[in-house]
Amino acid sequence: MKIALVSPYDITWPGGVTAHISYLAREFADMGHQVKILAPHTPSRAVGLDSENFFPLGRSVPVPSGGSIARLSLSVWMYPRVRRCLADGNFDIVHFHEPLAPYLFMPLAMLQNYNSVNIGTFHAFHESTKLYKIFTPFIRQSFDRLDGRIVVSPMAKLHVQRLLPGNNEFSEIPNGIDLSQFSGNIDPIPEFMDGKVNILFVGRLEKRKGLNVLLDAYARLKWNHPSVRILVVGPGNPDKKTYRIITERNLKDVIFVGGVSPTQLVR
Numbered sequence: 001m002k003i004a005l006v007s008p009y010d011i012t013w014p015g016g017v018t019a020h021i022s023y024l025a026r027e028f029a030d031m032g033h034q035v036k037i038l039a040p041h042t043p044s045r046a047v048g049l050d051s052e053n054f055f056p057l058g059r060s061v062p063v064p065s066g067g068s069i070a071r072l073s074l075s076v077w078m079y080p081r082v083r084r085c086l087a088d089g090n091f092d093i094v095h096f097h098e099p100l101a102p103y104l105f106m107p108l109a110m111l112q113n114y115n116s117v118n119i120g121t122f123h124a125f126h127e128s129t130k131l132y133k134i135f136t137p138f139i140r141q142s143f144d145r146l147d148g149r150i151v152v153s154p155m156a157k158l159h160v161q162r163l164l165p166g167n168n169e170f171s172e173i174p175n176g177i178d179l180s181q182f183s184g185n186i187d188p189i190p191e192f193m194d195g196k197v198n199i200l201f202v203g204r205l206e207k208r209k210g211l212n213v214l215l216d217a218y219a220r221l222k223w224n225h226p227s228v229r230i231l232v233v234g235p236g237n238p239d240k241k242t243y244r245i246i247t248e249r250n251l252k253d254v255i256f257v258g259g260v261s262p263t264q265l266v267r
Contacts, residue, residue, distance in 0.1 A: 001033045001034070001092040001093060002033070002034045002036075002089060002090060002091045002092050002093075003028055003033050003034065003035050003036075003091060003092065003093045003094075003095060004035075004036050004037075004038055004086065004089060004091045004093070004094045004095065004116075005021050005024060005025055005035060005036070005037050005038070005095050005097070006037075006038045006039070006094060006095065006096045006097065007021050007037065007038070007039035007040075007097050007098075008039075008040075008070075008072055008073075008097070008098050008101040009039065009040065009060075009070060009071055009072065009098075010039065010040045010041055010042055010060035010071035010072075010073075011037060011039035011040070011041055011049070011054070012041045012042045012045035012046050012049065013042065013045065013060075013071050014235075014259075016123065016175065017097055017098065017123050018039070020097070020123075020175050020176070021037060021039070021097060022037075023176065023178055024095075024176075025037055025053070029053075035053060036053050036054065036055055036089060036091075037053065037054050037055070038054075038055045038057055038082070038085065039054070039056070039057055040056070040057045040058055040059065040060035040071065040072060040073035041054075041056050041057075041059070041060065042059065042060060042071075043059070055085050057073045057075070057078060057082065058073035058074075058075030058078050059073065059075070060072055060073050061073070061074060068204065068206050068208065072101070086116070090115065091115075091116045092116060092117065093116060093117045093118075093119060094116045094117070094118050094119070095119045095120075095121065096118065096119065096120050096121070096146075097120075097121050097123065098121075098122065098123055098124060099120035099122070099142050099143065099146065100122065100124075100142075100143070100159075100160065100163065117147045117148070118145060118146050118147050118148075119146065119147065119148040119149075119150065120142075120143070120146040120148070120149050120150065121150040121151075121152065121173075122149070122150065122151045122152070122156045122157070122159070122160050122170075123152050123156055123175075124156060124159060125153070125155040125156055125158065125159040126159060140164065143160075143164055143167070148171070149167075149169060149170045149171070150170065150171050150172075150173050151170045151171075151172050151173075152172075152173065152174055152175050153172070153174065154172070157170055157172065181262070181266055182266050186266050186267060187267065188267055189264075189267045192229070192231065195227065196227050196228065196229045196253070197225070197227060197228045197229065198228075198229055198230075198231055199214075199218070199228060199229065199230045199231070200230075200231050200233065201214055201230060201231065201232045201233065201234070202233045202234055202265065203234045204234050204235055204236050205232070205234055205235070205236030205237060205238055205239070205242075206236065207239065209234075211232065211238075211242060212241055212242055212245060214230070215230070215242065215245045215246065215251065215254070216245065218230055218251065218254070219245070219249040219251055222251065222252070222253075228253070229253035229254075229255065230253065230254045230255065231255050231257055232254065232255065232256045232257060233257045233258070233259070233260055233265060234258075234259060235258065235259040238256065
């Protein structure tokens, strides 16, 4: 089959959705399908990007979203190019990730491709829905044109249902994990092979990623099991609450590593 995977987020920046799409593309290709990724990108970061199987949806700009920074394309003038790409590609399936993202041209262009089966995967949960409600007419139009709807978690399903009450036809499929990446003959980092039990946290240092929840649990665990350690991997800086938890509870062995490459992460 010919499959298009559409992302609202810059494919050249690390993130859960973009990683999910990249792995999905690889698995589909290994199964013999033809896959093309449609996504915004940052040209200076596009080293190694498979240009033959990638269609750029403009350059991304950072947009605050849900306590994070989403890198989206706001290039509305690309609307005809996207429609032409979908039409020329003659795709059997167009799989759109985050169909409720509050921007206009991509979902409308995709869902007017009448010859394909349109699938939407909903990843996000946001406490506030104000911005989404501004775009409700466009969101409703996109949502109703989906042939299949996937949520990655119960919270993602709740988010959709708050915006579009009465919609309950979803398949819940959690994001996959590439177990092979963390198996095999991997040479560990000697510094952390000192007999302590390492707990690895991977994610941007943002409130919604839950580091402070982990630290709260770690404080209780550390009391009875002093030989544990937390390695925090991901870009960003700890917030004031994080520092307060570490200081007030006198937590030891919390190491902020920063962002690392995929090859370093598995070590």
